[in-house]
Amino acid sequence: MAVGTSRKISAASARAHTRKPKQKASVAGFSGVYKKIALVSFIGFLAWAYQATRPPPSKTCGSPDGPPITASRIQLNDGRHLAYKEYGVPKDKAKYKIIFVHGFDCCRHDVSAITSNLSSDLVESQGIHIVSFDRPGYGESDPNPKQTVKSTAFDIEELADKLGLGSKFYIVGFSMGGQLVWTCLKYIPHRLAGAALLTPVVNYWWPGLPSNLTKEAYDQQPPQDQWAVRVSHYMPWLTYWWNTQKLFLGSSLIYHNPAVISNQDRELLPRIQSIRKEYQAQVRQQGDFVSLHRDLMIGFGTWEFDPTGLENPFLESEGSVHLWQGDDDKLVPVTPQRYIAQKLPWIQYHELAGAGHMFPFADGMADLIIKTLLAG
């Protein structure tokens, strides 16, 4: 080998080599090689990490390799489409119009949380019309790359206007959809006739929540969920990788961890599963990033406002705001919710003993929630 190599070295450089002390030259040579290997590996790692953290393109509905469009959709002013579904009496005959906002890993059909056990007598006699829509990136609604906490409130307002729901409508949001009800109370309060938040997800980084309270609630979550929300908050750019990698467990919500299922949830599960199996495949069909991951990044990100500091939107009692929460909810802890309800005395707080996260599906709950909301 040495002979073969030396043959290619010119006489001049050979002389230069022989002048250097041999020992030092070979050490420097070796460490240089290691440095190069380390540098190349590091660049390789960065390239891999960059690829791994970048979500694949979404499969937008109606695009050549995307899922088909089957739902009714409206087109928003920025060109995006929102898919929706209607329930109840026709809107031109309705006295009460309600917009339902679905939760994490759900779609417009998950309005079943409040319609599957809603009595038709109530719907007919009161004249109730319910609109449920796919939040951006879910089901058949186009993803919104510019989505923020605020933007979906304005999507909702535009949806109401394009469907001709009138100057005021009610809003009901479940879980992550409950977070959006806070946003509507902040940005479009003049359009609301009333609001119901069903176990709205709490963001541990809302500044108005006392840190000892959020720490206690946070520590009760399974470690995998602490990490999932931590990553979404502090390193949103890593959210895609975190929830798709196989080294650590991602969010319980994504992986259906039994540790977050309360006794009541367990009892309701067969009912919920039989309803959801019809449409579950549609939920994430445009990609996990534009639906689930973006939801986590926004829901647990830094908010433009703090719901715990909201003003009463109904100073003349022209509407009411209700918050429902189970005390055995293992996904959304009850203690921060109690604190928020106390801090905002204009909220009518309904705490349900023994209830878990899925209580709207329980017998009679939908009737109770809707009657209470419409009674003001």
Ligand SMILES: *[C@@H]1O[C@H](CO)[C@@H](O)[C@H](O)[C@H]1NC(C)=O
């Ligand atoms: C609600 O569910 C219970 C139990 O399955 C059933 O007995 C009741 O008829 C349902 N009510 C409506 C309005 O669907």
Ligand SMILES: *[C@@H]1O[C@H](CO)[C@@H](O)[C@H](O)[C@H]1NC(C)=O
């Ligand atoms: C947090 O601290 C406040 C004031 O120091 C105290 O009143 C409250 O009980 C504490 N809450 C928890 C959950 O430890």
